[in-house]
Amino acid sequence: MALKGNLADFPIIQILNLVSLARKTGSLVLQHDDTRSVLSFQTGKLIFSQYGNEDNGLVNVLLLAKKISRKQSELMHARSVNLTDKQLGLMLVNAGYISQAEILDCLRQYYSGVLKRFFTKVDGLFEFRDGVSPPPDRIMVRIALENLIIEGSRQMQEWEVLQEEIPSLEMAVKFKDREGVNVRNLQLSVQEWTVVKYITPRNTLRQIARVNHMNDLEIRRVIYTLLQAGIVELVRPAGAPKMDISSAMPDKSQREQRSVINRIIDRLKTA
């Protein structure tokens, strides 16, 4: 029977567990947020991953790992048009630019990084296609899943807590007026400072995350820290519809609405 379903019913951790225990070979195709991603496995080990249309070629992976500069990556792209990743890798190793171990390490980091992005995906279709391998010209690695599963389980637990604390990213935060607390004196991480810069009731948490290139987990983590420290409080965003009760009494003038409320109050007082 095909291994397919929805991440909402069968989280990624459970899929990985199954792939690992059954030592499966094939590709897991994930359809999420209008994106199609692929995680490939060989005898229960992660060997390759592709997130949507993101460039997972060797040049880009080395650039992301800061093994090469932007300029070097542009040169490599220009000169390796007809080379496969395997050929390019071999060329770099032979030229002494980088060792084989470093290349494999960068790819391991990248491929597991793609997989980790699914730890916080709570919805999306998946299908495991038995025996389907990645393109043959790509460099494959072998990453044991056990540690990723442990990390994923921890992250999913954290995610659940954070989602409870901050259920909606459509809310905003504002600084609390607390005597003696000066934000400038706080010891915050770089990521926290970048968020603090955008804190105003005008910005929703989703907007702050977007401008800082943070995912849902990262923005919740930072906001949760600030909430716990009592520095900020959740508020409705400034642009959100003002509180009103017109949907409860759609055809009434304000005078009539007041009359309705006053009648209920009088009735309750005598109840």
Added chain:
Amino acid sequence: MQNVKIVVTGPFNAGKTQFIRSISEIDVVNTERKITSKAEQVKSQTTVAMDFGRITVDDDLILYLFGTPGQRRFDFMWEILSEGMLGFVVMVDSTRPETFREARRILETFRAYAPTPYIVAANKQDMADAWDIDDLRLSLRLADDVKLLPCIATDKDTVKTILIELLYSILELMD
């Protein structure tokens, strides 16, 4: 005939059904079922769809009280119940700090659904191990302008006070 509604929400076993029962002029129409989950066996029965109480104000005005189910698997009911409400009451069991986080989640979720006034009722304030109102305010991360009032859901007078205070908030909104 005009009908208006107030929603009573809060975590599992916060006292929502009792709150409505104390003030409703009819026997509360509820959908309680026996609890099978061990983790939730604080009480024997729980609401699975909604509670429904009624207060006839006069010949052409009725106030309905809707209680939401407290268990998470019935969260999908919230959006439906919150449609067209005058405001909502968030019930919190003052004796069970393990439910405060859930109360915060419910509060934030309802605030996101509907921009209507609300009030927080600190229930079971007659119990010896009830948290103080001030501590509850900090723990629930309520801003100073959010009304948080002591409540005993079995006591009709405190229930009346909660509802009247919510209605005053609605009047203030109209000013």
